[in-house]
Amino acid sequence: xxxxxxxxxxxxxxxxxxxxxxxxxxxxxxxxxxxxxxxxxxxxxxxxxxxxxxxxxxxxxxxxxxxxxxxxxxxxxxxxxxxxxxxxxxxxxxxxxxxxxxxxxxxxxxxxxxxxxxxxxxxxxxxxxxxxxxxxxxxxxxxxxxxxxxxxxxxxxxxxxxxxxxxxxxxxxxxxxxxxxxxxxxxxxxxxxxxxxxxxxx
Amino acid sequence: xxxxxxxxxxxxxxxxxxxxxxxxxxxxxxxxxxxxxxxxxxxxxxxxxxxxxxxxxxxxxxxxxxxxxxxxxxxxxxxxxxxxxxxxxxxxxxxxxxxxxxxxxxxxxxxxxxxxxxxxxxxxxxxxxxxxxxxxxxxxxxxxxxxxxxxxxxxxxxxxxxxxxxxxxxxxxxxxxxxxxxxxxxxxxxxxxxxxxxxxxx
Numbered sequence: 001x002x003x004x005x006x007x008x009x010x011x012x013x014x015x016x017x018x019x020x021x022x023x024x025x026x027x028x029x030x031x032x033x034x035x036x037x038x039x040x041x042x043x044x045x046x047x048x049x050x051x052x053x054x055x056x057x058x059x060x061x062x063x064x065x066x067x068x069x070x071x072x073x074x075x076x077x078x079x080x081x082x083x084x085x086x087x088x089x090x091x092x093x094x095x096x097x098x099x100x101x102x103x104x105x106x107x108x109x110x111x112x113x114x115x116x117x118x119x120x121x122x123x124x125x126x127x128x129x130x131x132x133x134x135x136x137x138x139x140x141x142x143x144x145x146x147x148x149x150x151x152x153x154x155x156x157x158x159x160x161x162x163x164x165x166x167x168x169x170x171x172x173x174x175x176x177x178x179x180x181x182x183x184x185x186x187x188x189x190x191x192x193x194x195x196x197x198x199x200x201x202x
Numbered sequence: 203x204x205x206x207x208x209x210x211x212x213x214x215x216x217x218x219x220x221x222x223x224x225x226x227x228x229x230x231x232x233x234x235x236x237x238x239x240x241x242x243x244x245x246x247x248x249x250x251x252x253x254x255x256x257x258x259x260x261x262x263x264x265x266x267x268x269x270x271x272x273x274x275x276x277x278x279x280x281x282x283x284x285x286x287x288x289x290x291x292x293x294x295x296x297x298x299x300x301x302x303x304x305x306x307x308x309x310x311x312x313x314x315x316x317x318x319x320x321x322x323x324x325x326x327x328x329x330x331x332x333x334x335x336x337x338x339x340x341x342x343x344x345x346x347x348x349x350x351x352x353x354x355x356x357x358x359x360x361x362x363x364x365x366x367x368x369x370x371x372x373x374x375x376x377x378x379x380x381x382x383x384x385x386x387x388x389x390x391x392x393x394x395x396x397x398x399x400x401x402x403x404x
Contacts, residue, residue, distance in 0.1 A: 002330035062264050063330040127329045128204035128265040130397040191396050195332040198253055198325075 001196060004028045006039075006057035006067035011152030012181070016068070019176050019185050025192065028063070036060050046070060046083060050123035051131055058125035066188060070120035070180060072154045074102070074142060076109050085154065099146055099157055106142055114142040118158065118167075118180035122188045134187025138180040140167075151175065203398060206230045208241075208259035208269035213354030214383070218270070221378050221387050227394065230265070238262050248272060248285060252325035253333055260327035268390060272322035272382060274356045276304070276344060278311050287356065301348055301359055308344055316344040320360065320369075320382035324390045336389025340382040342369075353377065 003025050005013055017027045030036055039056050043049040046069040053067035071085030081088040081098070089097035106114055118138045125131045138160075146156035148168030155167035160178075167175055176182050205227050207218055219229045232238055241258050245251040248271040255269035273287030283290040283300070291299035308316055320340045327333045340362075348358035350370030357369035362380075369377055378384050 001332045004330075064328050064332060124397075126266050126397055128206075130203045130266060130394075132397045132399050191393070192332075194393050194396070195326075195328055195334045197334050198249070 001192075002026045002028055002063055003192070004030070004033075004057055004061050004063050004065040006030065006053045006065045009152075012068060015172075015176060015179075015181055016066070016185065018172060019182055020189075023189065023192065024196075028061075030057070033061055041069065041083075043069075043083070046119060046121040047123070047133055047135075049083065050121045050133060051125070054123035054125035055129075055131055058127055062127055064124065064126050066122060066124050068120050068122045068181060068184060070118060070184075072102075072116055072118055072158070074106070074114075074116040076113050076115075077105060095153055099154060102142065102154065102157060103145070111141065111144075116140055116142050116158065118154075120180040120184040122181075122184040124188050124191060132188070132191050134184050134190075136180045136183025136185070136187065138178060138183070203394075204228045204230055204265055205394070206232070206235075206259055206263050206265050206267040208232065208255045208267045211354075214270060217374075217378060217381075217383055218268070218387065220374060221384055222391075225391065225394065226398075230263075232259070235263055243271065243285075245271075245285070248321060248323040249325070249335055249337075251285065252323045252335060253327070256325035256327035257331075257333055260329055264329055266329070267327050268324060269327075270322050270324045270383060270386060272320060272386075274304075274318055274320055274360070276308070276316075276318040278315050278317075279307060297355055301356060304344065304356065304359060305347070313343065313346075318342055318344050318360070320356075322382040322386040324383075324386040326390050326393060334390070334393050336386050336392075338382045338385025338387070338389065340380060340385070 005016055005027055008030055013029050020027055039053050041049040049069035050067050054065045058065040071082050073079045073082055086093050089101040121133055121135045123131055123133045141159045143157050143159040143166055147166045148156050151168045158167040207215055207229055210232055215231050222229055241255050243251040251271035252269050256267045260267040273284050275281045275284055288295050291303040323335055323337045325333055325335045343361045345359050345361040349368045350358050353370045360369045
């Protein structure tokens with residue numbers, strides 16, 4: 001079964017491909033299509049953006065498409081950077097600049113008030129205007145300095161007290177079990193696995 | 203949301219449209235497409251035929267497609283006519299000839315051994331090779347003579363003791379609640395309604 005991943009973010013493509021690998025799903029990246037074009041993420045919520053990306057990609061490829069929109073919500077910043085996570089430090093997407101800005105904003109904030117969560121909404125769109133969404137979160141704390149070089153985005157600053165590691169220090173197998181994206185995809189997989197049920201008894 | 207009904211059987215289109223009406227699903231009949239062509243029902247099971255019809259229609263229309271394959275299983279005839287229900291009396295589909303043949307085969311069979319069931323398998327196919335199936339049955343008895351002029355196919359002979367009526371005598375609203383097709387579609391609707399879930403809370 002084919003599924004288009006509606007993202008140009010190589011980190012997301014890698015993670016989602018790893019999570020979907022056991023499900024006999026042929027993941028197709030956007031590179032396979034020449035004329036998809038940019039899709040502006042101008043929604044007010046993760047859900048709006050995910051639905052928009054999945055729906056437009058589905059329309060343009062004619063195949064079932066899955067998109068995610070995700071971001072970091074820092075409690076001390078009232079939920080920022082949220083849907084602006086990728087462009088927190090400026091119009092150009094820059095993980096390092098985003099992390100630096102976040103550390104500066106939290107410079108005087110003690111550990112116990114650096115709570116945060118990653119949130120992810122996954123949308124699955126099917127030709128004909130059908131769309132389904134699922135959401136996942138992962139709770140953590142913003143570290144005092146970047147640690148680790150796995151993952152992408154804010155991962156080096158996202159510290160999980162129960163593991164004593166940041167997302168960037170966790171092995172990918174563990175991250176792909178506990179992350180916001182893993183939880184959101186698990187919801188989508190409930191639908192995807194239903195859609196494969198052909199081998200039932202007559 | 204659009205859904206193509208992969209059948210040329212006007213009775214099935216009417217029934218499925220009635221059953222799907224409350225779900226805000228825009229049902230598109232095969233008449234809307236010029237080049238679908240005939241799809242040969244050469245499978246060994248209802249499931250195989252339903253999957254084939256839904257998959258090919260989905261491929262040719264580019265839209266999510268729903269097909270059913272269904273038939274009558276008469277216990278005294280070892281499950282016949284089964285997948286051959288539509289062409290029981292000959293290559294040309296003919297409801298009246300089929301009913302006449304069935305009555306002749308059961309002419310000497312007393313009421314208590316005229317048990318039968320309608321069976322329906324519904325397949326939902328999604329562009330990209332995804333397919334889902336659901337099954338439904340309805341138990342009844344083959345009447346001694348045709349009664350009623352609603353429904354289609356073997357409905358005038360399919361008697362429901364608990365209603366004291368044949369399928370052809372039942373009002374459509376009741377038939378659409380208890381029929382094999384209603385039960386199979388209910389299974390498909392579980393998936394279809396999941397695929398519409400966008401309005402969840404952020």
